[in-house]
Amino acid sequence: MRYAMVIDTLKCVGCSDCVVACQTENNVPIGYCRDWITETVDGSYPNIVMELKSERCNHCDNAPCVRCCPTGASHIVDGGIVLVTPNECIGCGACIESCPYDARFQHPDGYVDKCTFCHHRLENGQLPACVSVCPTKCMYFGDLDNPNSEVSQLLKNRKHKTLAPEAGTNPHVFYLI
Amino acid sequence: MTTSRRKFIKISALGIGGLATVSTAYKMFGGNAYLDAVVKENIANKFKRSATYCEVCFWKCAAWAYSDDEGNIQKIIGNDDDSHCNGRLCPRGTGGVGMYSDDDRLKTPLIRTTIDGEETYREASWEEALDLIASKFKGIKETYGAESIALLKHGSPGSHLEHLFKAMGSDTIAEPAYAQCRGPRETGFGLTFGSWVGSPEPTDIRDTKCLVLIGSHIGENMHNTQVQEMSDAIDNGATIITVDPRFSTAASKSEHWLAIKPATDIALLLSWMHVLIEEGIYNKKYVEKYTSGFEQLKAHVQKYTPEWAYGITTIKPDVIRKTARIMADAAPAAIIHPGRHVTWYGDDSQRERAIAILNGLLGSWGNRGGFYLKEGLKVPDFPCPEYPEPKWGWHEIGEKYPYAEMGNTSEVVNATIGGSDNKYPIKAWMVAGTNLIQTLPQRDKTIEAINTLDFMVVVDTMPMEITGYADVVLPECTYLERYDEIRSAPNRIPSIAVRIPAVKPKYDSKPAWWISKELGERLGLGEYFNYNDFEEVIEWQLQQLGTSLEEMKKLGVKQYPRKSGSLFFEEDKNHTFFTPSGKIEFYSHQLAAKGFDPIPVYTPHPEPPQGFYRLNYGRSPMHTFSRTINNPNLNDLKSENTLWVNPKVARILGLKKNQEVWLKNQDDVVSTFSIKVRVTERVRWDSVYMYHGFGHNNKKLTRAFGKGVSDTDLITKVVVDPIMGGTGLRGNFVSILTENPHKTLAI
Amino acid sequence: MQEELFTSGRHIPNIDPSLQIWHWPIALYLFLGGLAAGILFFAALFYILKKDKEYPAAVKITSVIPPIALSIGLLALVYDLTHQLYTWQLYTTFRIESPMSWGAWVLLIVTPLSFIWTFSYYREVYPKLESKLKLFERLKFLNTFEQFIVKNRIYIAYALIPLALILGVYTGILLSAFNARPLWNNAILGPLFLTSGLSTGAAAIILFSKTSIEKHLFGKIDLALIIIELALIVHMIMGYYAGSQVQLEAMQLLVGGDFTVMFFGFVVILGLIVPAVLELIELIGFKVPVIVPAMLVILGGLIFRFVMVEAGQLTRFLY
Numbered sequence A: 001m002r003y004a005m006v007i008d009t010l011k012c013v014g015c016s017d018c019v020v021a022c023q024t025e026n027n028v029p030i031g032y033c034r035d036w037i038t039e040t041v042d043g044s045y046p047n048i049v050m051e052l053k054s055e056r057c058n059h060c061d062n063a064p065c066v067r068c069c070p071t072g073a074s075h076i077v078d079g080g081i082v083l084v085t086p087n088e089c090i091g092c093g094a095c096i097e098s099c100p101y102d103a104r105f106q107h108p109d110g111y112v113d114k115c116t117f118c119h120h121r122l123e124n125g126q127l128p129a130c131v132s133v134c135p136t137k138c139m140y141f142g143d144l145d146n147p148n149s150e151v152s153q154l155l156k157n158r159k160h161k162t163l164a165p166e167a168g169t170n171p172h173v174f175y176l177i
Numbered sequence B: 001m002t003t004s005r006r007k008f009i010k011i012s013a014l015g016i017g018g019l020a021t022v023s024t025a026y027k028m029f030g031g032n033a034y035l036d037a038v039v040k041e042n043i044a045n046k047f048k049r050s051a052t053y054c055e056v057c058f059w060k061c062a063a064w065a066y067s068d069d070e071g072n073i074q075k076i077i078g079n080d081d082d083s084h085c086n087g088r089l090c091p092r093g094t095g096g097v098g099m100y101s102d103d104d105r106l107k108t109p110l111i112r113t114t115i116d117g118e119e120t121y122r123e124a125s126w127e128e129a130l131d132l133i134a135s136k137f138k139g140i141k142e143t144y145g146a147e148s149i150a151l152l153k154h155g156s157p158g159s160h161l162e163h164l165f166k167a168m169g170s171d172t173i174a175e176p177a178y179a180q181c182r183g184p185r186e187t188g189f190g191l192t193f194g195s196w197v198g199s200p201e202p203t204d205i206r207d208t209k210c211l212v213l214i215g216s217h218i219g220e221n222m223h224n225t226q227v228q229e230m231s232d233a234i235d236n237g238a239t240i241i242t243v244d245p246r247f248s249t250a251a252s253k254s255e256h257w258l259a260i261k262p263a264t265d266i267a268l269l270l271s272w273m274h275v276l277i278e279e280g281i282y283n284k285k286y287v288e289k290y291t292s293g294f295e296q297l298k299a300h301v302q303k304y305t306p307e308w309a310y311g312i313t314t315i316k317p318d319v320i321r322k323t324a325r326i327m328a329d330a331a332p333a334a335i336i337h338p339g340r341h342v343t344w345y346g347d348d349s350q351r352e353r354a355i356a357i358l359n360g361l362l363g364s365w366g367n368r369g370g371f372y373l374k375e376g377l378k379v380p381d382f383p384c385p386e387y388p389e390p391k392w393g394w395h396e397i398g399e400k401y402p403y404a405e406m407g408n409t410s411e412v413v414n415a416t417i418g419g420s421d422n423k424y425p426i427k428a429w430m431v432a433g434t435n436l437i438q439t440l441p442q443r444d445k446t447i448e449a450i451n452t453l454d455f456m457v458v459v460d461t462m463p464m465e466i467t468g469y470a471d472v473v474l475p476e477c478t479y480l481e482r483y484d485e486i487r488s489a490p491n492r493i494p495s496i497a498v499r500i501p502a503v504k505p506k507y508d509s510k511p512a513w514w515i516s517k518e519l520g521e522r523l524g525l526g527e528y529f530n531y532n533d534f535e536e537v538i539e540w541q542l543q544q545l546g547t548s549l550e551e552m553k554k555l556g557v558k559q560y561p562r563k564s565g566s567l568f569f570e571e572d573k574n575h576t577f578f579t580p581s582g583k584i585e586f587y588s589h590q591l592a593a594k595g596f597d598p599i600p601v602y603t604p605h606p607e608p609p610q611g612f613y614r615l616n617y618g619r620s621p622m623h624t625f626s627r628t629i630n631n632p633n634l635n636d637l638k639s640e641n642t643l644w645v646n647p648k649v650a651r652i653l654g655l656k657k658n659q660e661v662w663l664k665n666q667d668d669v670v671s672t673f674s675i676k677v678r679v680t681e682r683v684r685w686d687s688v689y690m691y692h693g694f695g696h697n698n699k700k701l702t703r704a705f706g707k708g709v710s711d712t713d714l715i716t717k718v719v720v721d722p723i724m725g726g727t728g729l730r731g732n733f734v735s736i737l738t739e740n741p742h743k744t745l746a747i
Numbered sequence C: 001m002q003e004e005l006f007t008s009g010r011h012i013p014n015i016d017p018s019l020q021i022w023h024w025p026i027a028l029y030l031f032l033g034g035l036a037a038g039i040l041f042f043a044a045l046f047y048i049l050k051k052d053k054e055y056p057a058a059v060k061i062t063s064v065i066p067p068i069a070l071s072i073g074l075l076a077l078v079y080d081l082t083h084q085l086y087t088w089q090l091y092t093t094f095r096i097e098s099p100m101s102w103g104a105w106v107l108l109i110v111t112p113l114s115f116i117w118t119f120s121y122y123r124e125v126y127p128k129l130e131s132k133l134k135l136f137e138r139l140k141f142l143n144t145f146e147q148f149i150v151k152n153r154i155y156i157a158y159a160l161i162p163l164a165l166i167l168g169v170y171t172g173i174l175l176s177a178f179n180a181r182p183l184w185n186n187a188i189l190g191p192l193f194l195t196s197g198l199s200t201g202a203a204a205i206i207l208f209s210k211t212s213i214e215k216h217l218f219g220k221i222d223l224a225l226i227i228i229e230l231a232l233i234v235h236m237i238m239g240y241y242a243g244s245q246v247q248l249e250a251m252q253l254l255v256g257g258d259f260t261v262m263f264f265g266f267v268v269i270l271g272l273i274v275p276a277v278l279e280l281i282e283l284i285g286f287k288v289p290v291i292v293p294a295m296l297v298i299l300g301g302l303i304f305r306f307v308m309v310e311a312g313q314l315t316r317f318l319y
């Protein structure tokens, strides 16, 4: 089992539904977020290309945040999901410094928080909140180890990329391009 | 005295007394985070699920509101069985929780009063506020007639109050969603196809092979099904052609982006017709079978070559030809989208006519991948006496515009200015669910009208600008706290959806149905409100529809089989259009009869003078107009708008990213607040662009106050559509000021 | 034109527009750690070399600094934690890949050792103080304890050498292990911080020493360390030059950006080159008050930690 998220940039409209849905699902306090949207515009009028992307923790295989955590609060669970146990976390910030994607933040309660791939929903057989609301259905979620899963098929058949692959983290959020 | 009477009251006026602290959900079980998780799990199991439909915009997606024991709304999730959302709300719908939790909400009725010579509001009981309104309405009714009381409304509260007004004998009713929004398209399509486009648009986007967007910025305009189906269309390999002077999100998803010069769309549309007819690639069978006036059209568009259009639109002739052929190849599975907010340049009904005609040439109306034949369900009216016949109403007020089909807000404003001397004098307004100050162009006129009124009531959920002008403010509870009428919108398959209160009304707020009933009773119209609770009305109606409240609480949405026949035209059958000729009218005798162009022509529009830029505006995907800017969840996504400026312009004016600037329009009107510059290639060098809805001017909106600029500030000039009275808003030009003009004024 | 922006979200305090998770306490902690490491290293080394009589400042006197420095450093570290009540979680596990964990454990061992070391010279170095406090009279067990330690001092010294080196290197590795911060992510930072720590340690010894032989020797040591440090800095900057785009951008902060004055002015010139020149002049035989270069080195070392902690957090891979 290896969970992965695949996001089709050709369909994402940057509406940020995934951001609000995550906030309401996961009680992310106002002023914080576990996912966010970026817009990149290239070219000059009227020859322009634009890419909209929903970004979050990449649940890296080679996760520096887990390696540098002094207490083991940051850890990897089944399916390759990187989680933080709040009451093992001392709030040292090492994991935040170590994440090339700046995917983590200090929760106002002190511990470090970030995307969990909605672990609690997966356990109930539900898709992550962001994936389940996206109006363009441009987000896909599933098991990379299963060659027949939607995510495996998409990655097999479509051109894709990951963010900052040069950071060597082996991210598991993929972008179809 | 009257002019200063209803001067806008800044928030400082209202004491801090009304402040209440809401414990946001996360605070509630803050502290130990590990416990959080446990508590959350438990709560998740304990969440109550209530059926509702969303009121953050007017798409009315059916949804489930999840609330906890404490009566907090935790999340709102789309109803899987609903064809408006297919289980997925848009960001605004998901963020609807903030409509409820916003602690800046109106909390009690407020009555305008003078204390120590200063105008202010005092908190009042419902009893007192309603008595006051009833007595004022009675007085005006006796002196001028009930017609002189106007209802300006938008959204769900509208229907309840409309009932009250009709019972009272007033049909002086209007909403901004007509003359400031989709009016021209309903008229343009009505004149051509004999039917409105309506909402939701019956566009079969998911099955189309070619989607042409004229302006219409789906993806930023988050009307849910449209966005979802555009995404399906991308999956299905449809070609998207976007005509927009700005590189919209939709343009970025399009195979062809036609970066048109603003205000020249009719020229492009005419030359597309030219190519289709000239090259003989229009849908001949369809045209022959269903349309009238083809020969006149053919003769008319002969001169509108792509070369001609190039000179006007700056779109290259080969691009015009190529895109016309793509449409023809896809036809009839092609959609030239009618758009929705189409009050642009004053010739909007004609542009919509051109769009309709182009659809006619392609044969898309009534064909798969084009426009489907929608079907709705009539919800039976709860029994009540007949409404009295008003002597005049919205129709008479707008009589200048022969093809207006709904009340025109701007005409109500015009009829109010001048007071009793008017042929149709308007003495009082009830405003519900529309923030006219941020919504209507020519704000000075709106305020002038308000100042001539004898009395004004505003029903709102939030202390929006409009509430500051009211004599009485009534706090409505949000959609999550009330019953409303059954949603029954025409669609592929007829369906109904219910709105059940998920939680009790917060503060001292009440639903509009209750307000209407209470006022009705005070006005001696009790027989029109023959129920104790609106629940009874719904229950009765649902029974008539063969279901029950109990069932609908569980389902939220119910679909009914189609009765009107097939979703698309059938080969062997004929179809009669509701036009005088029974055909799609390329040539409109109706328009000709009233002295309008029977086939659209292109007329040039003014261009920005030296030093000015055309003020272009549109939707922020995570906001609805001005209503969500203060919503804590949505404000968190976008708290202010920016001024999009082309890098060339930025270079000339020396503007930097995030620099604060002010705007001044052609009439020397200066924006109230400043706006930050966004230097971007996505906008033309002759225009600037901003999201509509920002720049709130009421301090009670603690999150939204003073954030960004309101486009409405600067829309002081309108070009009125002579056919239906729509107010063209896009002919305003602004210059960019780098120094604070308000400072210099103060000196 | 290329444009990159956040459409929404990411208004996360302490992360955007730039990362501000680690504040002055971390810089101070790294500095104090390095300083303590330097002093302990020399103390242990000269003790093992049996030079404690000749170089009393190095072995005995200056050793009062490490326990204080390490205690303050630890406090500073804990102060910068945001979930302080759970600090004990650091000591429920040892994470071999986490520099933070190494640091926590090394400090847990070094700090008591440093106390013990200082304690062992307490009566010798501060007889006056003891005559006032009369600790040994009041707490009898101290006598046996002292005896025990003095007897085993050599073992403590043997342990301190590697521990001090680990501590010194660790202060650099804590930063350099972060692949995500291009400014930090280079192999030089460990040796560089170690060298800097040793150099500040030597400078501290100069400050405390009363004999000119000792001052002289540590002046020479310090000069050598400064030269090594300068070489490492050159090496580090060349490394950035040869690095990826993000590293080039990171380097800009030091060589042509907001931190240039701080870095070149205060760290390289005032903190390294000027003291080196002064020490050289002194060695040649001119009279220079040694306190000046020593203070400059210590201050330079402190500013260096601040610059690296602050600037490093401005550098990132994306956006």
Ligand SMILES: Nc1nc2c(c(=O)[nH]1)N[C@H]1C(S)=C(S)[C@@H](COP(=O)(O)OP(=O)(O)OC[C@H]3O[C@@H](n4cnc5c(=O)[nH]c(N)nc54)[C@H](O)[C@@H]3O)O[C@H]1N2
Binding pocket: B057, B181, B182, B214, B215, B216, B217, B218, B220, B221, B222, B223, B243, B244, B245, B246, B248, B260, B261, B262, B263, B264, B265, B339, B340, B341, B342, B344, B616, B617, B618, B619, B620, B621, B622, B623, B624, B625, B730
């Ligand atoms: N998120 C969100 N979605 C909404 C709403 C909301 O408030 N928020 N409101 C809803 C409502 S009520 C409506 S009416 C719709 C409105 O949504 P639309 O009908 O899509 O509105 P338009 O005014 O057509 O779209 C604005 C686009 O028109 C372009 N434009 C400007 N001038 C010209 C021109 O001269 N020619 C052409 N071809 N294009 C031009 C602008 O650059 C911009 O991209 O949105 C609906 N959806």
Ligand SMILES: Nc1nc2c(c(=O)[nH]1)N[C@H]1C(S)=C(S)[C@@H](COP(=O)(O)OP(=O)(O)OC[C@H]3O[C@@H](n4cnc5c(=O)[nH]c(N)nc54)[C@H](O)[C@@H]3O)O[C@H]1N2
Binding pocket: B055, B154, B155, B156, B157, B176, B177, B180, B181, B182, B340, B341, B432, B433, B434, B435, B436, B438, B439, B440, B441, B459, B460, B461, B462, B464, B476, B477, B478, B479, B512, B617, B618, B624, B625, B626, B627, B628, B692, B711, B712, B715, B729
């Ligand atoms: N400058 C400019 N003007 C425009 C447009 C534009 O793009 N630019 N767009 C035009 C278009 S397309 C349209 S449709 C109109 C829309 O214009 P409006 O309908 O006026 O839109 P909003 O600004 O959302 O104002 C809605 C008001 O309803 C209140 N409200 C929200 N929910 C409830 C409720 O449940 N009950 C009650 N009683 N009140 C509620 C809100 O607090 C707010 O005051 O604006 C038009 N005007």
Ligand code: SF4
Binding pocket: A007, A011, A012, A013, A014, A015, A016, A017, A018, A019, A037, A053, A054, A133, A134, A135, A136, A137, A138, A139
């Ligand atoms: S919800 Fe979907 S379309 Fe909207 S921003 Fe997120 S990924 Fe993109």
Ligand code: SF4
Binding pocket: A056, A057, A058, A059, A060, A063, A064, A065, A066, A082, A098, A099, A100, A101, A102, A103, A104, A114, A169
């Ligand atoms: S994205 Fe960042 S937080 Fe997530 S696993 Fe990778 S390194 Fe860790």
Ligand code: SF4
Binding pocket: A065, A068, A069, A070, A071, A072, A073, A074, A084, A088, A089, A090, A091, A092, A093, A094, A095, A096, A112
């Ligand atoms: S902040 Fe918490 S999760 Fe992150 S490294 Fe420190 S202890 Fe681990």
Ligand code: SF4
Binding pocket: A021, A022, A023, A025, A026, A034, A035, A056, A114, A115, A116, A117, A118, A119, A128, A129, A130, A131
């Ligand atoms: S997977 Fe869950 S936690 Fe992660 S961004 Fe999506 S909604 Fe948030």
Ligand code: SF4
Binding pocket: B054, B055, B056, B057, B058, B059, B060, B061, B085, B089, B090, B091, B092, B093, B094, B222, B223, B224, B624
């Ligand atoms: S489109 Fe969005 S805001 Fe409008 S009704 Fe649907 S969910 Fe609500």
Ligand SMILES: [Mo]
Binding pocket: B177, B180, B181, B182, B340, B341
């Ligand atoms: Mo609209």
